[in-house]
Amino acid sequence: MRDPLAAKLNPVEVSMKSLWSDADAESYVAKYAPQGVNRDLALRVYTTRLLGGDPRLVLHGGGNTSCKTTVDDLLGEAVEVLCVKGSGWDMGDIEPAGLPAVRLAPLLKLRKLEQLSDEDMVDFQRGNLMTSSSPNPSVETLLHAFLPHKFIDHTHSTAVLSLTDQPDGDAICREVFGRKMGYVPYIMPGFALAKKAAEVYEQDPSVEGLILFKHGIFTFAETARDAYERMIAHVTSAEQRLEKGRKTLVAAAGLPKAPAALAEVAPVLRGLLALDRGDGEFKRWVMDFRASPAIRAYVDGAELGRYSQQGVVTPDHTIRTKNWPVVLPAPEAGKIAPWAEAAKTAIANFQAGYHAYFARNNARSASKKTELDPMPRVALVPGLGLFGIGASAKDAAIAADIAVNTVECISDAEAIGSFQPVSEDHLFDLEYWSLEQAKLGKGGEKPLARRIVVVTGGGSGIGAATAKAFAREGAELAVLDRDLAAAQATAKGCGGKALGLACDVTDAQAVRAAFDSVVERFGGVDVVVSNAGAAWQGTVGEVDDAVLRQSFELNFFAHQSVAQNAVRVMAAQGTGGVLLFNASKQAVNPGKNFGPYGLPKAACLFLMKQYALDHGKDGIRSNAVNADRIRSGLLTSDMIASRSAARGLTEKDYMGGNLLGREVTADDVADAFVWLAKASKVTACTITVDGGNIEASLR
Numbered sequence: 170m171r172d173p174l175a176a177k178l179n180p181v182e183v184s185m186k187s188l189w190s191d192a193d194a195e196s197y198v199a200k201y202a203p204q205g206v207n208r209d210l211a212l213r214v215y216t217t218r219l220l221g222g223d224p225r226l227v228l229h230g231g232g233n234t235s236c237k238t239t240v241d242d243l244l245g246e247a248v249e250v251l252c253v254k255g256s257g258w259d260m261g262d263i264e265p266a267g268l269p270a271v272r273l274a275p276l277l278k279l280r281k282l283e284q285l286s287d288e289d290m291v292d293f294q295r296g297n298l299m300t301s302s303s304p305n306p307s308v309e310t311l312l313h314a315f316l317p318h319k320f321i322d323h324t325h326s327t328a329v330l331s332l333t334d335q336p337d338g339d340a341i342c343r344e345v346f347g348r349k350m351g352y353v354p355y356i357m358p359g360f361a362l363a364k365k366a367a368e369v370y371e372q373d374p375s376v377e378g379l380i381l382f383k384h385g386i387f388t389f390a391e392t393a394r395d396a397y398e399r400m401i402a403h404v405t406s407a408e409q410r411l412e413k414g415r416k417t418l419v420a421a422a423g424l425p426k427a428p429a430a431l432a433e434v435a436p437v438l439r440g441l442l443a444l445d446r447g448d449g450e451f452k453r454w455v456m457d458f459r460a461s462p463a464i465r466a467y468v469d470g471a472e473l474g475r476y477s478q479q480g481v482v483t484p485d486h487t488i489r490t491k492n493w494p495v496v497l498p499a500p501e502a503g504k505i506a507p508w509a510e511a512a513k514t515a516i517a518n519f520q521a522g523y524h525a526y527f528a529r530n531n532a533r534s535a536s537k538k539t540e541l542d543p544m545p546r547v548a549l550v551p552g553l554g555l556f557g558i559g560a561s562a563k564d565a566a567i568a569a570d571i572a573v574n575t576v577e578c579i580s581d582a583e584a585i586g587s588f589q590p591v592s593e594d595h596l597f598d599l600e601y602w603s604l605e606q607a608k609l610g611k612g613g614e615k616p617l618a619r620r621i622v623v624v625t626g627g628g629s630g631i632g633a634a635t636a637k638a639f640a641r642e643g644a645e646l647a648v649l650d651r652d653l654a655a656a657q658a659t660a661k662g663c664g665g666k667a668l669g670l671a672c673d674v675t676d677a678q679a680v681r682a683a684f685d686s687v688v689e690r691f692g693g694v695d696v697v698v699s700n701a702g703a704a705w706q707g708t709v710g711e712v713d714d715a716v717l718r719q720s721f722e723l724n725f726f727a728h729q730s731v732a733q734n735a736v737r738v739m740a741a742q743g744t745g746g747v748l749l750f751n752a753s754k755q756a757v758n759p760g761k762n763f764g765p766y767g768l769p770k771a772a773c774l775f776l777m778k779q780y781a782l783d784h785g786k787d788g789i790r791s792n793a794v795n796a797d798r799i800r801s802g803l804l805t806s807d808m809i810a811s812r813s814a815a816r817g818l819t820e821k822d823y824m825g826g827n828l829l830g831r832e833v834t835a836d837d838v839a840d841a842f843v844w845l846a847k848a849s850k851v852t853a854c855t856i857t858v859d860g861g862n863i864e865a866s867l868r
């Protein structure tokens with residue numbers, strides 16, 4: 170279990186401090202100068218990264234910064250611009266390109282308008298970019314433009330939100346920040362908020378920043394350092410207020426003494442969340458589990474049903490987590506079936522509640538909206554922890570990160586009062602924002618997105634090629650290999666959040682443990698490529714039993730052990746699945762003195778058929794690829810050299826010794842596995858990938 174909260178379990182103990190360093194600041198200036206980046210923008214990048222590196226201030230695209238500076242246009246004429254965070258950039262690793270320059274004068278003229286739609290605002294901002302290929306400037310660009318300061322910092326500080334997300338948050342903030350800050354009522358980000366913020370500032374231009382109720386905090390100054398250090402100082406004041414008169418969350422009575430194991434709970438939950446498409450296939454989710462003492466105190470709380478259901482701590486989290494998490498019952502060890510029933514009801518109630526929320530708010534909405542899927546993005550499980558839920562491991566991790574931050578924010582809010590964010594109609598307006606609705610249906614998913622794929626023997630050869638091929642199709646990968654470093658190297662090559670695990674597949678306990686690790690990491694398993702194997706030789710009338718048995722351990726029983734664990738997880742999910750076996754030419758066309766290899770491979774081919782027969786009713790498909798003469802750990806360069814020499818052939822002719830006269834590669838085999846994973850009507854099928862060999866052909 171990872172514990173990202175460990176370092177910030179209690180914000181009182183680990184309070185903010187300024188990380189400003191003159192030397193670091195100058196190094197940014199020096200680093201970017203050769204690229205034509207001026208001092209203002211270089212320092213803007215530096216302090217933006219300082220803010221973005223702290224999850225208590227900024228999380229996953231939340232928050233933004235700007236600076237006003239002068240640049241030369243193509244004609245060499247000086248232009249006053251606003252460099253403001255662009256969409257798609259994270260503050261923690263931003264570059265100058267992530268702060269596109271927008272001509273300031275036209276932005277300022279907009280202020281005299283009465284109204285401006287978000288679409289027109291985005292269009293106008295794009296039209297005034299200095300570089301047309303820049304990302305869209307932040308939706309809070311005009312707020313930055315209408316304030317006069319050179320440097321402006323904006324965060325969704327957890328501590329500030331704990332203060333403002335209160336029934337009397339207004340009074341608490343005024344008590345904490347006094348006249349040093351201006352106070353802006355909640356308005357959805359956009360033109361209206363920008364105008365309101367400027368008006369509040371102009372009422373008292375001596376303020377160092379603005380508190381945006383139930384949204385976040387702005388600080389500003391003439392230098393990058395002052396704007397940044399004002400942010401740190403005011404957030405520190407918020408943290409100090411949270412130290413006073415704290416009460417702790419009271420745990421609920423009757424939580425099971427022995428909670429069910431995460432590996433048992435996760436696949437059941439994942440199955441319950443999957444949306445039935447009606448054609449035997451499911452829209453699945455990937456999950457990301459988190460637990461820590463702070464998370465447990467929160468999810469075990471007697472009043473979880475109240476404080477967790479008020480809404481998000483700051484509106485832009487809605488897009489990632491929806492407005493409410495689903496609260497599930499506490500799972501008890503040995504009683505997973507009744508838990509599954511209760512969880513199913515909780516999820517059905519969540520969906521019904523979501524439909525009702527949509528209908529209620531859509532009815533009052535001026536433009537009619539398209540309803541989003543009704544599934545939660547965060548699940549809270551008393552006695553266990555929380556799950557982030559997403560279309561990919563990356564999305565699930567973002568939802569989980571935000572949920573962890575939410576736990577901290579709400580726990581602190583409850584410690585000094587009671588948590589109360591913006592009202593439901595505001596939450597709806599954010600979730601169904603016209604700019605977000607316009608993105609619907611664009612940018613389709615890859616064919617194997619949302620699928621969790623396990624590949625054994627994935628450290629090299631066919632296994633490594635197969636893992637990478639699945640990753641290219643959008644799948645989440647768990648790469649198993651006896652050699653941990655090799656497994657991890659392949660996982661790295663798969664990109665994203667792929668997992669590399671050590672696993673000797675002939676050790677049944679190790680296989681069970683590996684599947685548990687995969688389930689704990691991603692929530693379940695959808696496709697298993699049982700690939701690990703090795704070749705033993707011997708004349709069948711003379712070979713030692715020990716050799717034959719050793720080969721059967723790896724080339725038959727290990728496949729059975731892997732497949733059985735896969736079926737166990739797939740049964741818990743109840744959404745079908747795919748078993749894929751690496752058979753061999755030896756399974757259908759024995760080679761002389763290859764009995765010790767071919768015999769278990771032949772049994773493995775029938776194992777594939779038996780799984781197809783016994784588990785077709787469960788929606789589990791079972792197929793194999795029959796490949797031959799692939800460069801790999803089983804057929805090394807040395808072996809190729811000696812065998813081709815023994816036959817009096819060149820290596821090229823030996824490797825291309827098939828009907829087509831072409832060498833077959835691990836990538837060709839990987840393509841067959843990927844095809845079989847996608848072929849929803851194919852089971853009990855063996856695909857031959859060998860360039861053509863009549864003796865080994867199946868029909």
Ligand SMILES: [Zn+2]
Pocket residue numbers: 232309323324325358384385
């Ligand atoms: Zn904001």
